[in-house]
Amino acid sequence: MANSDFYIDNDEQTVLIIMTSGPSTPSRCATPFFLGSILSAMDAEVRIFFTMEGVRLIQKGIPEKLVAMEGGKTIIEFIRDAKAAGVKIIACMPAMPGYEINIETDLIDEVDDVVGGGVLADLILTADKVISF
Numbered sequence: 001m002a003n004s005d006f007y008i009d010n011d012e013q014t015v016l017i018i019m020t021s022g023p024s025t026p027s028r029c030a031t032p033f034f035l036g037s038i039l040s041a042m043d044a045e046v047r048i049f050f051t052m053e054g055v056r057l058i059q060k061g062i063p064e065k066l067v068a069m070e071g072g073k074t075i076i077e078f079i080r081d082a083k084a085a086g087v088k089i090i091a092c093m094p095a096m097p098g099y100e101i102n103i104e105t106d107l108i109d110e111v112d113d114v115v116g117g118g119v120l121a122d123l124i125l126t127a128d129k130v131i132s133f
Contacts, residue, residue, distance in 0.1 A: 014045045016127035022053030023066055030068035032133045033078035037085040049120055051092035058108050059101050079110050088112045
């Protein structure tokens with residue numbers, strides 16, 4: 001039996017997913033995109049902010065080869081599904097040099113914006129929900 005109180009109207013909700021996991025923990029790398037796709041389909045405004053090792057997931061050559069589990073879809077497929085659902089992909093500029101990522105040449109096309117850490121603070125303060133992976 002469905003409980004109608006469980007379902008909430010999400011018309012104006014914003015969700016921020018902070019992605020710090022990367023290729024060293026591949027089993028954690030698909031869920032944020034899958035969840036982001038679902039939330040976006042439920043009319044939430046979803047942003048995934050990549051920082052720390054998470055920036056490696058938006059580095060050309062990495063998500064095309066990485067899978068969360070053997071035989072599964074590649075991470076780039078999950079990223080593209082999320083983008084098709086309306087999820088915004090944001091990269092943390094200060095995290096890039098530590099992984100020798102060149103902002104101009106090394107990011108996948110799906111990245112919407114590259115910003116400083118202050119933007120992350122603002123996104124955290126203005127989001128209705130914040131999730132970290």
